[in-house]
Structures are given as structure tokens and as C-alpha cells.
Amino acid sequence: MTTLTKEAVSPDPADAGAFLSVRDLHVRFRTEDGIVKAVDGLSFDLQRGRTLGIVGESGSGKSVTNLTILGLHNPKFTTVEGEILLEGQELTTARESELEKLRGNKVAMIFQDPLTALSPYYTVGRQIAEPFMKHTGASKKAAWERTVEMLGKVGIPNPKERAKDYPHQFSGGMRQRAMIAMALVCDPDLLIADEPTTALDVTVQAQILDLLKDLQREFGTAIVFITHDLGVIADMADDIMVMYAGGAVERGTVNEVLRSPQHPYTWGLLNSMPRLNSDLDAPLAPIPGAPPSLLTPPSGCRFHPRCTFQDRVGGTRCVDERPLLGPDRDSACHLTAEQKRTIFIEEIKPRLG
Amino acid sequence: MKEDLVLPAPREAATGGAGEPLLVVEGLTKHFPVKGGFPIRRTVGAVQAVDGIDLTVNVGESFGLVGESGCGKSTTGRLITRLLEPTAGTISYRGQDISHAGRKQLAPIRSEIQMIFQDPYSSLNPRQTVGKIISGPMEINGIEPDGGRERRVRELLEIVGLNPEHYNRFPHEFSGGQRQRIGVARALALEPKLIVADEPVSALDVSIQAQVVNLLKKVQQELGIAFLFIAHDLAVVRHFSHRVAVMYLGKIIEVGDRNSIYTRPRHPYTHALLSAVPEVDLTDAGAGRRERIRLAGDVPSPIAPPSGCRFRTRCWKAQDKCATEEPPLIQISGNRAGHLTACHFPEDPTIEGRDEDIVLDPALAALEED
Amino acid sequence: MLRFLFRRILGSLVILVLLTVVAFLLFFGMPRDPALLMCGKTCTPDALANIHQTLGLDKSIPEQFWIFLQGLVMGRDNFPQGPCPAPCFGYSYHTNEAVWSTLIDRLPLTLSLAFGATILFLLVGLGTGLLAAWKRGTLIDKSFTAGSMVISSMQIYFLGPLALALLVYQAHLFDEPKYTSITDNPAAWFTGLLIPWAVLSTIFAAQYTRMARSAMIEQLQEEHVRTARAKGMSGRYVFFRYAWRGSLIPIITILGIDLSSLLGGAIITEYTFGLPGLGRLAVDSVQFSDLPLLLGVMLFSAAVILLCNIIVDACYALIDPRVRLS
Structure with missing residues (x-):
């Protein structure tokens, strides 16, 4: 069984000056097949104005974490433990009415597919104006003016007219722009972007990513950017957290995580990803096996059934003991720091070309 | 599972040995009618999904077709496998014109051209066992391999890296990556000469995607099967294809061997496409910055595509000529043999960063001005 | 939107006409003579023919159908019971009442x-x-x-x-x-x-x-x-x-x-x-x-x-x- 050797809790978040602070978060869903441990002991901090990239594959818990921050999970089937602190305000126990005041106001969200994420029944303008009226108490007219201004800002041509159109009359890229306008209309301090460009074409994705970066510079918004694409994360994020099977396995700045990664799963991701400048003589090196079921996650290190470096740790430590992730630059792996460094330089890096 | 296969790199097209054309497509066109009008509904226009494309896939070669959604790449795949009837143009397979061949005429060829689909969840019948799914094509075509169908299926399962003991299992018992392996085994059942793979890995997670790409590469090389590999992911296509064609709004705008296209592109759209791919830069100091091109808006409607060059409405080099004259797909000076570009004013053959970024998106330009 | 409604109404009218045809054919396919029922127990061939004539049943089916359609649009006045303004469905065989008013x-x-x-x-x-x-x-x-x-x-x-x-x-x-x-x-x-x-x-x-x-x-x-x-x-x-x-x-x-x-x-x-x-x-x-x-x-x-x-x-x-x- 998993044994915890030390408490992985950083100093008081208020002292650290973190804007958003997640502490030992556990999220479980009740399903017909059993209890899904979607998030299992996750902690991270986000500073004002910075971008945290959360990268992981499907089922890693990255989206669930962010729905939980805003309390958008279904409370009937979900249990949430741990702390989510936004400027010191505890959100997991906050009342619905308090969360409503935060949502779309201080914290906004952008979703993956703008076609299904916007209501087909109301005009784009109305959907943008709605939260502005609710949160600022602005008049209909003022809200509409603000809406047109925001639509112009995100690059929708002829915003005055387009605000009266319905989402299905917009192209995919324009819909995502409208979604961004909706998220930024109340000038939030935190923007959670859940795979915002996955459904878009590559040239449109590039436009949207640059737009988000430029708007962030203008508004000073902190961003949590969720994606499965390491290329996108490299482009967007200041800091990166790699998630696997409901927990974080590695964190650090972009350069730290992508240029000197320390966790076998991160190595696996980098090795299995085809790149435009990678060596074509070397085949891709996939991670063997498939992600585990979260109904019965593996004991010890969750990655151990797919890890090819277990024998370097020795014994059954990987199977018995769950490695912990420190608050700063760290990776949750039982390999020693020295081992991680040499394995990356000698065995992983040469294959990346 | 056999994950860590070490495979040789695909042979370059120039040294492709076989080199003989297997599939030749000329002027292939597919227009889908648009209904409208009043009071009686009639055809009022056409979605020009594919509009006169030429391409050749050689024996044993892997040919990549890239482009963004709506460019017509999937329609092209469906036309070649004759799931759709072409509006015009010819498709010849081994010298035989199959563009309008009927069921009977196609029968002997059907087994030689197979398809792999994007969605490993919906392309397998959930009520059939894996054995039944994979032996299905043999049954339909009345093929009885030596040692029986079951033995052949077990052999195929082994080739695609699945346990032969899984013969009697159902698709839902497998993960996404494994299901795509089943799809590959089914495509291999009839020993095809050509496989049309339509976005075969885009529904899979990164770590699983690499497994399937490697499997396809292995199959391609060891069995000498030609591939028409259709995908939107430029890095995946680069990894898999000897030659690559770039499509935009129903036309091929540039085609050539892989290195030419990825390192010496000439068409402005190819430049824009390559520069838009977000990349992990693993080199320590930003050696050789990539160019940055940000197009404005989205692809125009294929119902009323722009006159002349279809890319001109989003192109930073467009001139009057581009609107009046459609650029032919030819080898322009400075290009290697076989590298064809359809552009009146081609770009320099490099992907290095320019003195100034090209930012056509008005919102980005405005925000970056400040 | 208006075009759409117009098209739907037009289509509905076509369906109504087709339905009338089907109903007509089905009715005449029935192995039962409505006149026989009206004729009663003391029926003679002459009386029956008479009833046939008053009801218009002696005419061919297409002819009857045409008369019926005409009546719907323009009304008919050749009924013994009196005039029948449009839309005229005729008079009930059974109660002798005008169908429309019923x-x-x-x-x-x-x-x-x-x-x-x-x-x-x-x-x-x-x-x-x-x-x-x-x-x-x-x-x-x-x-x-x-x-x-x-x-x-x-x-x-x-x-x-x-x-x-x-x-x-x-x-x-x-x-x-x-x-x-x-x-x-x-x-x-x-x-x-x-x-x-x-x-x-x-x-x-x-x-x-x-x-x-x-x-x-x-x-x-x-x-x-x-x-x-x-x-x-x-x-x-x-x-x-x-x-x-x-x-x-x-x-x-x-x-x-x-x-x-x-x-x-x-x-x-x-x-x-x-x-x-x-x-x-x-x-x-x-x-x-x-x-x-x-x-x-x-x-x-x-x-x-x-x-x-x-x-x-x-x-x-x-x-x-x-x-x-x-």
C-alpha cells in the first residue's frame, strides 16, 4: 500500500504571495463501476499575472481540477477534499452564491469546443453582455457597448453587427474569439483555459494563442492553461505542471521542465512526440502500455507499470511507496537527483535530436 | 507488447527503388450540390470540396496529404477508395481506370486498397469479436488463406502487437490505441498494396499516438505497402511520409519530397502552416529562430472560393495577377525535381525567421502595436 | 422562414389530395354497397338503381372523385336536400345532414x-x-x-x-x-x-x-x-x-x-x-x-x-x- 513519508505542504500560501493556491486536493466521483479517484493529492500555486501550463493526457485529472476550482462539478456525485485558496478565500467550502460572484468575474473560463460551449439559442452579444450586467450592475446599453468593444478587441471584424449574430453564424476561430471576449469582459484576475485551441486548425490556433498572450499582457491576467500538447505549452506557459493519473509528477519553469526534464513520464512524452525538427532516423519512442484506470490506480508510484527505469531505483520502492512532489522545481520520482540528471543527458536527450 | 521496435527511416522517394506509379490521380474533382431556391428546391451551387487535383503514389511509397479542415483531404481519400463518386477527373490504379468503375469491376481491386479510419471507437462493430472483424474482409472477398482464416487472424494480431489470444474478445474490451491496432489488422487482412489512412492517430493521446505511428511505419516498410496518409498534424505527416502534398480549399498548392516541403517550402501558405505549428524548442540557445506568420481570419467558403489563386485573400504577397490567373502547379526555379508549387510570387526556400514577423491578424497587430 | 412555411403548406395540400384519392379507392374497394343499406328490407333492383343515381354512385370512380373535388372548392347545388356551399363534402347517407355542418x-x-x-x-x-x-x-x-x-x-x-x-x-x-x-x-x-x-x-x-x-x-x-x-x-x-x-x-x-x-x-x-x-x-x-x-x-x-x-x-x-x- 501507499505510505506517505512526509507531508507535501508548502508554507502558508498567504506568505508565499500566491494568488491561487491548491493544497492536497482530492476529487472523487461516484460512478456505477465504483469510485473514480480523478484527482489524488494535488498541490500547486499560481502567482498573479503568470501562466501555469498543466499538461497531461486524457484522464490525468487536469480538467477536473479546474472545474473543481470554480465548483462546477456535480456535488451529488463528487467528493472534494483539500483546499483551494483564491487570494486567501477558501473555495471548496464556499457557498454557491459566493462562487457565483467569482465566476466570470474574478475567475473566468474558456472551453475546448466553442460550438458546444456557447448556447445556440442566444446571440453572441447577449451571451457576452450577460455576465457583465450581472457582475458590474451595468445597464443593458452600457453592457452592449462593452460587448462590442470586447469583440473588436479580440479581432472580430464589424463587431457592432456581429454581436447580433448567433454562434452558428461564426466560424470556428471567430467563435473561440467570442468565447475569449466573454471570458475577459469583466477583466478577471484569473483565466482558466481548458484546451482552448484543440478543436482549431493550426493557423487559427497560432492566432488564438498569440491573442491570449497579447491580451494577458494588456490585462495582467493570470492564466491556467490546460493542454495535452507540449508544443502549445512551450509557447504559452511560464511554469509547467505535468499531470499523470490524477496527480502532478513534475513541475518547474518552462525551461526547466522542457530542457532538463526529470520525470520518466515527461521523458516519455517528449520522446513520443513527433516534432518538425526531430531526427527522422530515430523512431518515436512511445511510452509502453496505456494510462491506468482511475477506479483502481496502481499502488506506489502511479507510473510504475509503464516505467522503464524502475530497476534503477531498486527493490520494490516504486510499487510500495508513492513518491512526493515538492513545492518548487521537483519531480515525483524515486530516482536520485543525480540519476535523473545523468539519465536525461546520456539516454534521453540524444534521442530528442 | 512490442513497443520499442527500432525501425530504419523510410526510404527517400528519390531512391524509392520500386518507384513505379501505383495510383495516379488526374484532375480529380468532387462538387457536392447545394440545395436551395424557391418555391421549388433545386441545386443552386456546389461545395467545391476537391477541385482538380493531380497526384501519384508510387509502389511502396508513403504519400502524406496535409491541410486544415475543409481543404478536401478527407474527401480525396474517400474518392480514391471509391466511397464517393468523383464529379470529374480520373483515378487509375495500376494503369486501370477505376474512377467510375462499378461494383463488379472494383471487386478484384477492393482487396488491394484498404482504409484506416480516424475514430477507433465508431469504426469497429461493437457486436463482433475481434476475430470476426479482422476476418470479415476475407469472408466478403471469399479468400481462404493457407492454414485457415483463424490462423491468419492470429498472425495479423501478432503483427499489430496484440495478443493472438484476444481473438474472441469484443472491441469495448480494448483501449483506444489497441482498437486502432485492430483497425490496422483488418486493413492488412487482404494483403493490400495501398492503404488510405484518414487521420489514423489524431483521436489518440500522445503516448499512444507514437505507438500507432511506429506500427504503421513498420507495416509500411516491412510489407512494402504504399500509404496515402491524410492528417492535419504536420509533424506526424513529416514523420511518416516520403512525399507530402499540401492542400488548401480543394487544391494541391505544393507537393514535393519531405525535406523539400519541410525545410525549403515556397508557397506562402506552406510557410504560414509550418510557422504556426507550436514547437518545443529543445536546443539550448534559440539557434535559428523560426519565422512567425499569423494569418488573418479563417479559410473562405468552398461554395464561392476566391478567383485565381485561392489563397490570395489571406496572402501577404498577393497582387492583381493572383486574382485573375490561377497559378499552375509547376516546378519553379530553385526547386528540386518533383517539388511543385502553385504560386505566382513564391517565397524564399527557408523557414528561418525574417527581419519582421508577418502579422496579418488585425487584432494581433493592434495589440502588438502598443 | 415565410418561404419555409409556404413550402410546408403547399406540401400539406398535396398530401391532402393524395389522402382523398386513397380514401376513395379504399371505400370503393369495400365489399359493401352503401345503397343496399339505405334501401332497407324491401329493396327492389329498381329502388337500388334509383338510390345509386341520387347518390351519384352510378358514375365512374374518377368522375365521382372529380365531382367531389369540385364541390370542395366551389360548392354543389345538385343535391335533393338543398344547396351545398363550399367546402361541400355532400350530405350524409345516413342522417341526410350536410357533412360540413355536422x-x-x-x-x-x-x-x-x-x-x-x-x-x-x-x-x-x-x-x-x-x-x-x-x-x-x-x-x-x-x-x-x-x-x-x-x-x-x-x-x-x-x-x-x-x-x-x-x-x-x-x-x-x-x-x-x-x-x-x-x-x-x-x-x-x-x-x-x-x-x-x-x-x-x-x-x-x-x-x-x-x-x-x-x-x-x-x-x-x-x-x-x-x-x-x-x-x-x-x-x-x-x-x-x-x-x-x-x-x-x-x-x-x-x-x-x-x-x-x-x-x-x-x-x-x-x-x-x-x-x-x-x-x-x-x-x-x-x-x-x-x-x-x-x-x-x-x-x-x-x-x-x-x-x-x-x-x-x-x-x-x-x-x-x-x-x-x-
Whole structure:
């Protein structure tokens, strides 16, 4: 069984000056097949104005974490433990009415597919104006003016007219722009972007990513950017957290995580990803096996059934003991720091070309 | 599972040995009618999904077709496998014109051209066992391999890296990556000469995607099967294809061997496409910055595509000529043999960063001005 | 939108004409001579031929059909009973009444029954359904769901007599079902139809409870509903503005079908409560081989059903801009 050797809790978040602070978060869903441990002991901090990239594959818990921050999970089937602190305000126990005041106001969200994420029944303008009226108490007219201004800002041509159109009359890229306008209309301090460009074409994705970066510079918004694409994360994020099977396995700045990664799963991701400048003589090196079921996650290190470096740790430590992730630059792996460094330089890096 | 296969790199097209054309497509066109009008509904226009494309896939070669959604790449795949009837143009397979061949005429060829689909969840019948799914094509075509169908299926399962003991299992018992392996085994059942793979890995997670790409590469090389590999992911296509064609709004705008296209592109759209791919830069100091091109808006409607060059409405080099004259797909000076570009004013053959970024998106330009 | 409606109305007219043809052919395919029935016990070949002639049955079928169509549009005056203005369905073989006026006669009862019951079952059904969806998983939800299961598995010929026996004949709480015109005596109209309405709407309401509940629960899981919550809209606002709008589509689809079948004549209900509406007229016309009446009732019901369909389509367009603007 998993044994915890030390408490992985950083100093008081208020002292650290973190804007958003997640502490030992556990999220479980009740399903017909059993209890899904979607998030299992996750902690991270986000500073004002910075971008945290959360990268992981499907089922890693990255989206669930962010729905939980805003309390958008279904409370009937979900249990949430741990702390989510936004400027010191505890959100997991906050009342619905308090969360409503935060949502779309201080914290906004952008979703993956703008076609299904916007209501087909109301005009784009109305959907943008709605939260502005609710949160600022602005008049209909003022809200509409603000809406047109925001639509112009995100690059929708002829915003005055387009605000009266319905989402299905917009192209995919324009819909995502409208979604961004909706998220930024109340000038939030935190923007959670859940795979915002996955459904878009590559040239449109590039436009949207640059737009988000430029708007962030203008508004000073902190961003949590969720994606499965390491290329996108490299482009967007200041800091990166790699998630696997409901927990974080590695964190650090972009350069730290992508240029000197320390966790076998991160190595696996980098090795299995085809790149435009990678060596074509070397085949891709996939991670063997498939992600585990979260109904019965593996004991010890969750990655151990797919890890090819277990024998370097020795014994059954990987199977018995769950490695912990420190608050700063760290990776949750039982390999020693020295081992991680040499394995990356000698065995992983040469294959990346 | 056999994950860590070490495979040789695909042979370059120039040294492709076989080199003989297997599939030749000329002027292939597919227009889908648009209904409208009043009071009686009639055809009022056409979605020009594919509009006169030429391409050749050689024996044993892997040919990549890239482009963004709506460019017509999937329609092209469906036309070649004759799931759709072409509006015009010819498709010849081994010298035989199959563009309008009927069921009977196609029968002997059907087994030689197979398809792999994007969605490993919906392309397998959930009520059939894996054995039944994979032996299905043999049954339909009345093929009885030596040692029986079951033995052949077990052999195929082994080739695609699945346990032969899984013969009697159902698709839902497998993960996404494994299901795509089943799809590959089914495509291999009839020993095809050509496989049309339509976005075969885009529904899979990164770590699983690499497994399937490697499997396809292995199959391609060891069995000498030609591939028409259709995908939107430029890095995946680069990894898999000897030659690559770039499509935009129903036309091929540039085609050539892989290195030419990825390192010496000439068409402005190819430049824009390559520069838009977000990349992990693993080199320590930003050696050789990539160019940055940000197009404005989205692809125009294929119902009323722009006159002349279809890319001109989003192109930073467009001139009057581009609107009046459609650029032919030819080898322009400075290009290697076989590298064809359809552009009146081609770009320099490099992907290095320019003195100034090209930012056509008005919102980005405005925000970056400040 | 207007074009769309115009096209639908045109299509409906074509369907009506085709239906008339089919009904004509079916009628003449019947191994029964309506004239024989009218002729009575002391029938002679001469008398029969005479009747054939008065009814126009001696003419060929296409000829009769043409005369019938003409009458519908322009009216006819070659009837012994008197002139028959458009739309002329002729005179009933059985009662000798003009078919059109018989239909108009029976219509108020059918309309009263159908619309009264519809208003009642919509209020009750949608109300309980919404409440169940709002309180999903609670005791209220479970009891509503279970209750609606039990009730919707009952039939009108069971619930009807039961209600009559208990509430009318035993407890004398309500009047015996009886139709009075609303213009004559609104109070009597209301009390006379109360029991049929209640019984009819109980069974329908149970279906609508379940339907509204499941449609709402489905809608509440839509991504755009989640987006609305993510931008801070209140639970109630999201429920009624976002989820409810989408739920209307399946509800209106079923409502269109139910309403058109009620308007076409609720045969069992009418028999159960002894009310003379369109449904009874239909049964009578078949029983007596009464061609003009049969055609009249059938075309009338078909027109009502087609009209309901057009209204449903128009509602789709009102609710969903994707339908309206494509």
C-alpha cells in the first residue's frame, strides 16, 4: 500500500504571495463501476499575472481540477477534499452564491469546443453582455457597448453587427474569439483555459494563442492553461505542471521542465512526440502500455507499470511507496537527483535530436 | 507488447527503388450540390470540396496529404477508395481506370486498397469479436488463406502487437490505441498494396499516438505497402511520409519530397502552416529562430472560393495577377525535381525567421502595436 | 422562414389530395354497397338503381372523385336536400345532414376537450417535471418519477369509469360529463367537462412529467449550460434560460403529436364519457358506410394533423435560430 513519508505542504500560501493556491486536493466521483479517484493529492500555486501550463493526457485529472476550482462539478456525485485558496478565500467550502460572484468575474473560463460551449439559442452579444450586467450592475446599453468593444478587441471584424449574430453564424476561430471576449469582459484576475485551441486548425490556433498572450499582457491576467500538447505549452506557459493519473509528477519553469526534464513520464512524452525538427532516423519512442484506470490506480508510484527505469531505483520502492512532489522545481520520482540528471543527458536527450 | 521496435527511416522517394506509379490521380474533382431556391428546391451551387487535383503514389511509397479542415483531404481519400463518386477527373490504379468503375469491376481491386479510419471507437462493430472483424474482409472477398482464416487472424494480431489470444474478445474490451491496432489488422487482412489512412492517430493521446505511428511505419516498410496518409498534424505527416502534398480549399498548392516541403517550402501558405505549428524548442540557445506568420481570419467558403489563386485573400504577397490567373502547379526555379508549387510570387526556400514577423491578424497587430 | 412555411403548406395540400384519392379507392374497394343499406328490407333492383343515381354512385370512380373535388372548392347545388356551399363534402347517407355542418357541430366539443385537457396536462406535467429535474435525486424527484410511471401505465377506459363511479355517482362531487356550449352557459360547460379533462390530462401529464424531467437533465449536462454557470449566472437563471430553452424542442415534438391526435377525435374518451365529438362521428361513418361523412371526418382530421405539424415546425424555428437562419 501507499505510505506517505512526509507531508507535501508548502508554507502558508498567504506568505508565499500566491494568488491561487491548491493544497492536497482530492476529487472523487461516484460512478456505477465504483469510485473514480480523478484527482489524488494535488498541490500547486499560481502567482498573479503568470501562466501555469498543466499538461497531461486524457484522464490525468487536469480538467477536473479546474472545474473543481470554480465548483462546477456535480456535488451529488463528487467528493472534494483539500483546499483551494483564491487570494486567501477558501473555495471548496464556499457557498454557491459566493462562487457565483467569482465566476466570470474574478475567475473566468474558456472551453475546448466553442460550438458546444456557447448556447445556440442566444446571440453572441447577449451571451457576452450577460455576465457583465450581472457582475458590474451595468445597464443593458452600457453592457452592449462593452460587448462590442470586447469583440473588436479580440479581432472580430464589424463587431457592432456581429454581436447580433448567433454562434452558428461564426466560424470556428471567430467563435473561440467570442468565447475569449466573454471570458475577459469583466477583466478577471484569473483565466482558466481548458484546451482552448484543440478543436482549431493550426493557423487559427497560432492566432488564438498569440491573442491570449497579447491580451494577458494588456490585462495582467493570470492564466491556467490546460493542454495535452507540449508544443502549445512551450509557447504559452511560464511554469509547467505535468499531470499523470490524477496527480502532478513534475513541475518547474518552462525551461526547466522542457530542457532538463526529470520525470520518466515527461521523458516519455517528449520522446513520443513527433516534432518538425526531430531526427527522422530515430523512431518515436512511445511510452509502453496505456494510462491506468482511475477506479483502481496502481499502488506506489502511479507510473510504475509503464516505467522503464524502475530497476534503477531498486527493490520494490516504486510499487510500495508513492513518491512526493515538492513545492518548487521537483519531480515525483524515486530516482536520485543525480540519476535523473545523468539519465536525461546520456539516454534521453540524444534521442530528442 | 512490442513497443520499442527500432525501425530504419523510410526510404527517400528519390531512391524509392520500386518507384513505379501505383495510383495516379488526374484532375480529380468532387462538387457536392447545394440545395436551395424557391418555391421549388433545386441545386443552386456546389461545395467545391476537391477541385482538380493531380497526384501519384508510387509502389511502396508513403504519400502524406496535409491541410486544415475543409481543404478536401478527407474527401480525396474517400474518392480514391471509391466511397464517393468523383464529379470529374480520373483515378487509375495500376494503369486501370477505376474512377467510375462499378461494383463488379472494383471487386478484384477492393482487396488491394484498404482504409484506416480516424475514430477507433465508431469504426469497429461493437457486436463482433475481434476475430470476426479482422476476418470479415476475407469472408466478403471469399479468400481462404493457407492454414485457415483463424490462423491468419492470429498472425495479423501478432503483427499489430496484440495478443493472438484476444481473438474472441469484443472491441469495448480494448483501449483506444489497441482498437486502432485492430483497425490496422483488418486493413492488412487482404494483403493490400495501398492503404488510405484518414487521420489514423489524431483521436489518440500522445503516448499512444507514437505507438500507432511506429506500427504503421513498420507495416509500411516491412510489407512494402504504399500509404496515402491524410492528417492535419504536420509533424506526424513529416514523420511518416516520403512525399507530402499540401492542400488548401480543394487544391494541391505544393507537393514535393519531405525535406523539400519541410525545410525549403515556397508557397506562402506552406510557410504560414509550418510557422504556426507550436514547437518545443529543445536546443539550448534559440539557434535559428523560426519565422512567425499569423494569418488573418479563417479559410473562405468552398461554395464561392476566391478567383485565381485561392489563397490570395489571406496572402501577404498577393497582387492583381493572383486574382485573375490561377497559378499552375509547376516546378519553379530553385526547386528540386518533383517539388511543385502553385504560386505566382513564391517565397524564399527557408523557414528561418525574417527581419519582421508577418502579422496579418488585425487584432494581433493592434495589440502588438502598443 | 415565410418561404419555409409556404413550402410546408403547399406540401400539406398535396398530401391532402393524395389522402382523398386513397380514401376513395379504399371505400370503393369495400365489399359493401352503401345503397343496399339505405334501401332497407324491401329493396327492389329498381329502388337500388334509383338510390345509386341520387347518390351519384352510378358514375365512374374518377368522375365521382372529380365531382367531389369540385364541390370542395366551389360548392354543389345538385343535391335533393338543398344547396351545398363550399367546402361541400355532400350530405350524409345516413342522417341526410350536410357533412360540413355536422363537422362544425361536433367541433366545439372536440376543441374544448382537446385544448382544456392540453392546458391542464401541460401545467401539471411540465410543472412536476421541472420540479423533479430541479430537485434531482431527492425524495420529491423519486416520488414524482415513480408516480408518473404508475399513472402513465393506466388506460383511459380504466381511469375514466373509475373516476365516474367514485367521484360522480358515489361521492356526487362533480356533475355527470355533459357538453354545453361555452356561449350558452360557461359554468355548465366547465363543470360538464371537468371529469373528462381531469382523466385525460392525468394520463398525459404523467408522460410529460417524465419527458420534461429527462429533457431538462440532458440539457443541464450540455456544455453551453456549464459555460453559463462558469460565467456566474445563477442556478435558477441557467435552469430557466439555458436548459429550458433546449428542452422545449423534444417537448413540442411530442405535444404536436398528442394535440393532433386529440383534435382528430379522442374516440375512447368520447365513448367513455358519452360525449358526441369527432371521434364518434368517425366511428359512425365507418359503421354506416357513409362515404361523404367518412371522407369529411378523415380529411378534416388529416388537415388538423398537418396543421399541427406546421405549427410545430414554426415553433422549432422560433426556439432555435439554427433552424430559422439556415
